[in-house]
Amino acid sequence: MHPRKDILLLPGYTPGRSINTVKEATGLSNIVKLASNESLWGPSPKVVQAVQDLGQTLLYYPEVKPSNLLNHIGASHGLDPALLFLGNGADEILRLVASCFVDPDTEVIYPRPSFAAYAHATQIFGGHGVAVPLTADGAVDLSQVLRAITAKTRLIYLCNPNNPTGGAFNQDQWERFVAQVPDNLPVVVDEAYREYVQIPDYPNVESLIVQGRSFIMVRTFSKIYGLAALRLGWAMAPAPIIDWLYRVREPFSVNLAAERAGMAALEDSEWITRARHETWQMRTMLIDELERLSFPTWPSQANFVTFKVPGSSTYWAQALESRGYIVRATDSFGLPGHLRVSLAPEPIMRGFLNALRDISPPQPS
Numbered sequence: 001m002h003p004r005k006d007i008l009l010l011p012g013y014t015p016g017r018s019i020n021t022v023k024e025a026t027g028l029s030n031i032v033k034l035a036s037n038e039s040l041w042g043p044s045p046k047v048v049q050a051v052q053d054l055g056q057t058l059l060y061y062p063e064v065k066p067s068n069l070l071n072h073i074g075a076s077h078g079l080d081p082a083l084l085f086l087g088n089g090a091d092e093i094l095r096l097v098a099s100c101f102v103d104p105d106t107e108v109i110y111p112r113p114s115f116a117a118y119a120h121a122t123q124i125f126g127g128h129g130v131a132v133p134l135t136a137d138g139a140v141d142l143s144q145v146l147r148a149i150t151a152k153t154r155l156i157y158l159c160n161p162n163n164p165t166g167g168a169f170n171q172d173q174w175e176r177f178v179a180q181v182p183d184n185l186p187v188v189v190d191e192a193y194r195e196y197v198q199i200p201d202y203p204n205v206e207s208l209i210v211q212g213r214s215f216i217m218v219r220t221f222s223k224i225y226g227l228a229a230l231r232l233g234w235a236m237a238p239a240p241i242i243d244w245l246y247r248v249r250e251p252f253s254v255n256l257a258a259e260r261a262g263m264a265a266l267e268d269s270e271w272i273t274r275a276r277h278e279t280w281q282m283r284t285m286l287i288d289e290l291e292r293l294s295f296p297t298w299p300s301q302a303n304f305v306t307f308k309v310p311g312s313s314t315y316w317a318q319a320l321e322s323r324g325y326i327v328r329a330t331d332s333f334g335l336p337g338h339l340r341v342s343l344a345p346e347p348i349m350r351g352f353l354n355a356l357r358d359i360s361p362p363q364p365s
């Protein structure tokens with residue numbers, strides 16, 4: 001067999017460890033997963049009901065372009081549904097974008113440390129990844145991104161707020177970038193954590209997409225809406241890009257449970273508002289406590305906090321696992337010596353902090 005050389009070179013995804021794996025490894029019955037930035041507030045009970053109500057409708061294929069859900073997203077965010085696209089999680093959309101624009105031996109720019117999907121999608125289609133460092137506060141450095149553009153650049157991925165650091169660029173920085181980035185160069189702005197942002201001057205990408213600029217805003221139902229298991233993401237882009245994305249997408253990639261759950265989730269805005277406020281409270285609390293315990297933190301705008309640990313991150317991740325808490329060592333993102341922990345309701349956060357306090361730092365070898 002002769003697989004393509006790019007496939008053989010792919011590192012493969014490093015997922016957060018699952019609750020089952022850690023239960024088996026530790027023998028503990030109560031494990032809390034804080035490793036993949038799911039919302040521990042969970043989906044609204046109305047979402048759970050909507051999924052239970054699916055009943056016999058499961059026999060039908062889902063709609064290829066579910067207009068109900070597209071209209072709901074459009075109405076909730078004040079966006080034209082004709083400019084919206086749905087995918088099997090934001091992950092699928094990030095890869096579909098690469099499949100539309102990346103030819104072998106062209107270049108794709110993305111931040112590092114950042115979400116691994118950008119490098120992965122680039123490599124699948126034979127592109128060369130050009131990784132640019134972050135700003136000191138862990139946001140994508142847009143001036144570095146501009147400097148990395150060459151005649152071979154076909155696509156740019158931006159992550160705002162950035163995973164795993166949590167920093168976000170603002171409207172002013174974005175406007176300076178927009179004024180200089182070549183007009184027809186596709187730029188993905190991955191806003192998976194947008195609902196958690198508190199800075200008042202967070203950039204508005206949507207208004208430029210309406211004007212036809214080649215920007216692709218990517219969003220997800222996996223975070224604040226609590227639907228990670230169902231795989232539902234969406235994007236906004238100019239009409240020609242939406243058309244190309246539908247051409248490459250598997251027709252039924254958004255399943256009926258995801259569609260119904262997505263609609264119910266958008267309808268329960270009170271649930272989302274509460275999850276957002278409590279996440280903000282826990283973000284402040286956790287950052288304060290970690291700093292008090294002498295773990296330096298990144299200033300997060302997302303539903304996670306990443307902090308530096310003395311010695312190896314694996315030592316700390318394993319010690320936390322043996323106390324029932326799965327967190328993420330961020331080495332595979334390009335950030336060694338750090339742990340990323342998802343925010344969760346207060347009793348869980350207090351339990352996590354107690355477990356952390358219980359661990360003795362590794363002895364220098």
Ligand SMILES: Cc1ncc(COP(=O)(O)O)c(C=O)c1O
Nearest residue numbers: 089090091115163192220222233
């Ligand atoms: C920045 C970023 N983009 C996209 C995703 C994937 O989202 P989805 O679950 O919708 O595929 C994640 C998940 O952690 C993420 O951190």
